[in-house]
Amino acid sequence: MIATVLGASRDPVLEQRIGFACAIAILFVWTGFILASRAGARGVLTPWDLAALRFGVALVALSPLMLRGALRDIPLQRVLVMGATAGLGFALFAYNAFALAPAAHAAVLLPGALPFVTAVLAWAWLGEAPTSRRVLSLLVVAAGIALLAGSEFFATPGAWRGDILFVIATSSYAVFIVLVQRWRVSAIQATAAVALGAAPLYLPVWWLALPSAIAEAPWQEVVFQGFVQGLVAMVLASLLYTRALVALGSTTVSLFTAVVPALAALAAWPVLDEPLGLGALLGVFLVTAGMALGVRRGRVDVPLARP
Template structure:
């Protein structure tokens, strides 16, 4: 952490940091929207959940190596690296991919990202003692009502999808744990991204190759490239870096409130893209989630301690 007299501290601009955090969080919403649609679309591409995960790790590995070479290798204790990997690299994506095999995209985004502000708020209150002003409770209440309407509007269209919903909730809890770890340990965005991009493939890919069900041979080249690029490059590396940067700038509560916009975006896109349409109740739920997110972001913002990444080496 920079001291008050260090150049990094002197250069810290709260207004600029807030704008950077907001921009990163909004970019995460866009990528997570595509993540939900792509993960659900994988069920039509002759790929098992284990195959999609393998493509995620295959895509992230070379970029993680390049980022580590550019910024320097992260010096995180083994226990902290394992904690970040267990939640963000394994818990979240594996539960999501398996859940999308059992439930529609609207379910996934409601329970994966829609519940994330609540999961992160609870864990932040327990482990970080983060302040939770009344305005944010109102914001989460509006989001909760929207989530209930979204869920009610989609359950009728997909009876029996509750098994996928449970997996989505577990995935949401995993990502909330990752969010709290970022704040608790003050992990720089670049360091977190390298850990998540490089180490998990070394653990997962041999197991997938030797023991897990695969239908990769039946998938088209286009399907493989699509999931490799979106899951490995965008969802894993780019979104992982942007999310960590947003948490460092805004804190976990406000960042996850912004990402609660994702259910509305996926709900609007799932109809024309996947043919999974919701009724008026679901559409009203999407609107309420968006309004709740906007109300929470507009709440008075208090500066949080920032993590300043070390300058990238230029040699």
């Protein structure tokens, strides 16, 4: 059963159903990740601790797959690149950003900026020229991000630094997405490669040199963040996203992720007590609308000429 879900099915109907199920699950996984990460960054644990829990728990959980040869067909340099992008690059910048900026900023700039960077990289590396509708959608997303930044720029001290880190984290993950498509890596291989490519490099450095408060943190917080960051956000999210990407393609998956900015930003209001102003609400709406517009099929989708 697990092999059927994680491996590509020869039945196109079943393949589509699996893809849609994974895409729907991504909504809740990404929303939970944003809320839990912001809560963790505001707690006792340092951003470096959150990254250590993410990589350490994921490495242990994925060890059986690695021992069974899940990565035998993947060159070492590709494993390291995937670990550096979706692993180190995304996590280290994102967790430090969560310590500086509210969850609403993460909700917009992580899933919101992702199609931006992905579209540019796919055009440059894969020759996938964006359609006119896609360009329009990205402009709407840009307006939403600018509105959010303008309305909330000085609301939280240092938030602008977190916003920059969120964009860098998103860009790093976008590189991973394009490479997975280019290399035709399966969901299991991509997830295992991220853990194996990041954990052995990061954990010794964290243990010896990086600030840590894991010894002072309540064990309940350590267990909770280890579960969320290592199993849910690292293993489950990577499997779901990559599997949905393989089954449905990046355009269709973006339709579902378009809901994440609004869902996470609104949930942060009661859960984390981070209210949104009118400008921020409008910014979240524009990002969500722009992402949905970009994946809507229509006759006006005219490919742009590549220079």
